[in-house]
Amino acid sequence: MENSIEEMIQDxxxxxxxxxxxxxxxxxxxxxxxxxxxxxxxxxxxxIAMKTSGVKVARSTVxxxxxxxxxxxxxxxxxxxxxxxYYERMIDRAHHDHLVxxxxxKIFEFVNEDIEKLQVQVCKENGFKMKSHSLQIFGVCTxxxxxxxx
Amino acid sequence: MENSIEEMIQDxxxxxxxxxxxxxxxxxxxxxxxxxxxxxxxxxxxxIAMKTSGVKVARSTVxxxxxxxxxxxxxxxxxxxxxxxYYERMIDRAHHDHLVxxxxxKIFEFVNEDIEKLQVQVCKENGFKMKSHSLQIFGVCTxxxxxxxx
DNA sequence: GTTGCTGCAAACCCTTTGCATAGGA
DNA sequence: TCCTATGCAAAGGGTTTGCAGCAAC
Numbered sequence: 001m002e003n004s005i006e007e008m009i010q011d012x013x014x015x016x017x018x019x020x021x022x023x024x025x026x027x028x029x030x031x032x033x034x035x036x037x038x039x040x041x042x043x044x045x046x047x048i049a050m051k052t053s054g055v056k057v058a059r060s061t062v063x064x065x066x067x068x069x070x071x072x073x074x075x076x077x078x079x080x081x082x083x084x085x086y087y088e089r090m091i092d093r094a095h096h097d098h099l100v101x102x103x104x105x106k107i108f109e110f111v112n113e114d115i116e117k118l119q120v121q122v123c124k125e126n127g128f129k130m131k132s133h134s135l136q137i138f139g140v141c142t143x144x145x146x147x148x149x150x
Numbered sequence: 151m152e153n154s155i156e157e158m159i160q161d162x163x164x165x166x167x168x169x170x171x172x173x174x175x176x177x178x179x180x181x182x183x184x185x186x187x188x189x190x191x192x193x194x195x196x197x198i199a200m201k202t203s204g205v206k207v208a209r210s211t212v213x214x215x216x217x218x219x220x221x222x223x224x225x226x227x228x229x230x231x232x233x234x235x236y237y238e239r240m241i242d243r244a245h246h247d248h249l250v251x252x253x254x255x256k257i258f259e260f261v262n263e264d265i266e267k268l269q270v271q272v273c274k275e276n277g278f279k280m281k282s283h284s285l286q287i288f289g290v291c292t293x294x295x296x297x298x299x300x
Numbered sequence: 301g302t303t304g305c306t307g308c309a310a311a312c313c314c315t316t317t318g319c320a321t322a323g324g325a
Numbered sequence: 326t327c328c329t330a331t332g333c334a335a336a337g338g339g340t341t342t343g344c345a346g347c348a349a350c
Contacts, residue, residue, distance in 0.1 A: 044313090058333070059333090060334095065330095079229055084313085099278050112268060122287070123289065126292070128292065134231065134284075137280055137282075140281070193339080209340095235340085
């Protein structure tokens with residue numbers, strides 16, 4: 001259940017091979033960064049973080065690799081209606097949806113099996129073949145509601 | 151129930167006033183275009199359509215006004231993960247969610263009361279104050295599935 | 301007369317792309 | 326060797342912004 005980073009990198013290598021991608025040190029470096037990072041971030045943030053910590057990699061490689069990681073299911077990609085993509089590792093996690101606070105921009109997660117089931121049903125009713133889905137609820141989080149009352 | 155365009159424009163004027171916006175002829179022109187348009191479109195499409203039909207209005211005014219219309223609840227705004235915003239009039243319509251076909255890019259709508267209720271419940275459980283939400287299911291529509299089999 | 305809106309063009313921001321070079325298979 | 330990936334810089338595309346002139350209140 002609990003895999004070490006090194007084991008995950010081994011998996012990654014074999015998945016790349018299986019899908020016809022080359023194994024490169026840049027892809028591994030980016031994977032390492034992704035694996036140790038929790039929560040949501042955009043490609044630019046990841047790129048800057050890597051630059052700052054002295055890793056040599058090009059911006060376009062980060063963008064391209066994040067999409068490879070998305071392709072092979074290592075990260076999730078979502079957009080929260082902000083015309084920008086956010087990534088997040090999918091390791092050891094079930095699919096989840098998001099509560100987006102419009103005051104502090106924090107993103108909270110939730111899992112709701114019943115909603116998932118209803119989505120499957122909706123697809124069945126419409127003859128639609130589901131590949132993925134994305135549910136965001138926008139509003140105000142508890143903390144911001146409290147701040148507002150002060 | 152069934153309001154005429156002119157009645158809707160009257161409502162619009164009073165809403166603008168109530169919210170502290172000025173009433174201008176550009177805003178009215180854009181509202182007219184929005185009211186007679188069904189389905190989803192981006193700001194650029196609306197702008198080009200207006201230009202083509204001879205309406206004099208600046209691109210930035212269209213972009214700015216669509217956001218005003220969104221503010222006051224005349225249009226809905228969503229992004230379908232394409233780094234672009236899509237607008238759609240909200241008149242005479244219940245909230246609905248979207249099935250996005252990744253093959254033909256068509257967008258289908260559905261309404262599901264049970265999902266809506268579960269969302270309210272999720273918010274309650276998390277002490278989250280919901281303002282809006284957005285659910286998109288990505289996949290392949292019936293027609294594209296059939297085409298694929300040929 | 302103020303304040304807010306429009307129009308224009310330029311700036312912005314994130315993302316993608318073209319191409320020469322480097323590096324896996 | 327062949328083909329894919331990288332790095333760089335430049336282009337792209339949708340959206341936003343600064344500012345002067347203009348229109349609403």
